[in-house]
Amino acid sequence: MPLASASSVLERTAPLYNRVSRFIPAFEWPAYADDIDAILRLKKERNAVILAHNYQTPEIFHCVSDLVGDSLALARMAQDSDADVIVLAGVHFMAETAKLLNPTRMVLISDTNAGCSLAESITAADVRALRLKHPGVPVVTYVNTSAAVKAESDMCCTSGNALAVVESLGVPKVIMIPDEYLAQNIAKQTDVEIITWAGHCEVHERFTPNDVRDMRDAYPGVVVLAHPECPPNVVAESDFAGSTAAMIKYVADNRPQKVVLLTECSMSDNVAVQYPELDFVRPCNLCPHMKRITLGNLRHSLETLTHEVLIDPSVAEPARRAVERMLAVR
CATH class of the missing domain: 3.40.50.10800 (NadA-like)
Incomplete structure (x- = not known):
C-alpha cells in the first residue's frame, strides 16, 4: 500500500483503534487497519451487515460488526435486518439459523469449517431414534445444532431461554438435546423430567x-x-x-x-x-471454530460473496418452525 494511502487508512480507523487499544498494541494496528477499512467500505457497497457472536475477537466484535450478541439475540436481529447480505461472524449453525429466518436474503459465512462440537454430536437420525425410544415426548433442541437436527425437533432453545422453553410446553417430560450439561443444569430448575443426550461443548x-x-x-x-x-x-x-x-x-x-x-x-x-x-x-479456553473467523476472510467473503449458506427447502421449513416457536417464547 502506498504511504499516503496507508496514512489515510490509519487516520480513518483511528477511532476504532481507540476501542480496542487495551488488547491490540499500537505497532500491530496497521496489520488490522487495511482489512477493517475495506470491510467497512464493502458493507456499504453490498448493503451488508455483519452479525458477530460474543466470542469473536475484539477487532471483529468492536470494529466491523453491526449487530452483536449471543445466539438468541443474533437470531432475533437477523430477522429484523433489512440488509441484502448478512455475514455471520460466528459458527455454521448460527449462519444456518440466520438463513432460516431470512430465506430470501443472501447469508454468508467466511469459513465453512467454523463448526461446533455440539452440532457435530448429534444427527437427524439420532433424533428420530430418540423419538422411537420415547414416543410422544417432545424434543427441545439447542440452537447449537444443524438445520437438519432442528427440522426433527418440536422447538429450539438457547442457553438464555431454555428453562422458559421447557416449561412453555406444559408437559411432564421432554427430550433436551444435545448439550448434556445444559440439560442437567436446567433440570435442577424445573419439575419437568428431562431426558438428556451426551453432547458437550469443547470449551x-x-x-x-x-x-x-x-x-x-x-x-x-x-x-x-x-x-x-x-x-x-x-x-x-x-x-x-x-x-x-x-x-x-x-x-x-x-x-x-x-x-x-x-x-x-x-x-x-x-x-x-x-x-x-x-x-x-481471564482463564483462556479458546473455541477453535470461532477463531476460524478472521478479518481477512470476512473481507474476502464480502469481496466474493462467499460462502453462501443454502438449506434444502424440505429441511428449512420444519427447522424454521422450530426456531420461530422458540422466538415466540419471551
Whole structure:
C-alpha cells in the first residue's frame, strides 16, 4: 500500500483503534487497519451487515460488526435486518439459523469449517431414534445444532431461554438435546423430567470445580460467572450461571470489581471494553471454530460473496418452525 494511502487508512480507523487499544498494541494496528477499512467500505457497497457472536475477537466484535450478541439475540436481529447480505461472524449453525429466518436474503459465512462440537454430536437420525425410544415426548433442541437436527425437533432453545422453553410446553417430560450439561443444569430448575443426550461443548466442558477454587485462592474476592454449558459441579461452585447475555447483564448491573467469566475467553476482552474500571480474570479456553473467523476472510467473503449458506427447502421449513416457536417464547 502506498504511504499516503496507508496514512489515510490509519487516520480513518483511528477511532476504532481507540476501542480496542487495551488488547491490540499500537505497532500491530496497521496489520488490522487495511482489512477493517475495506470491510467497512464493502458493507456499504453490498448493503451488508455483519452479525458477530460474543466470542469473536475484539477487532471483529468492536470494529466491523453491526449487530452483536449471543445466539438468541443474533437470531432475533437477523430477522429484523433489512440488509441484502448478512455475514455471520460466528459458527455454521448460527449462519444456518440466520438463513432460516431470512430465506430470501443472501447469508454468508467466511469459513465453512467454523463448526461446533455440539452440532457435530448429534444427527437427524439420532433424533428420530430418540423419538422411537420415547414416543410422544417432545424434543427441545439447542440452537447449537444443524438445520437438519432442528427440522426433527418440536422447538429450539438457547442457553438464555431454555428453562422458559421447557416449561412453555406444559408437559411432564421432554427430550433436551444435545448439550448434556445444559440439560442437567436446567433440570435442577424445573419439575419437568428431562431426558438428556451426551453432547458437550469443547470449551465449557474443560472447566472444573478445582479451576473455580484455584481462581478464588489466586484472586480473593473474585466473582465467578459460569455459562450453563459448564458441568453442573462447576455451576455449583460459581456465584452465577447464565447465558453470555445474562453474564453481560450481571456485570452491568452489579459491577463486580474482580470477575471471571467461565466461557470462551474472547468474551472477557469484549466486555472489558465497556467496563475498563473492572478487573477481568481471564482463564483462556479458546473455541477453535470461532477463531476460524478472521478479518481477512470476512473481507474476502464480502469481496466474493462467499460462502453462501443454502438449506434444502424440505429441511428449512420444519427447522424454521422450530426456531420461530422458540422466538415466540419471551
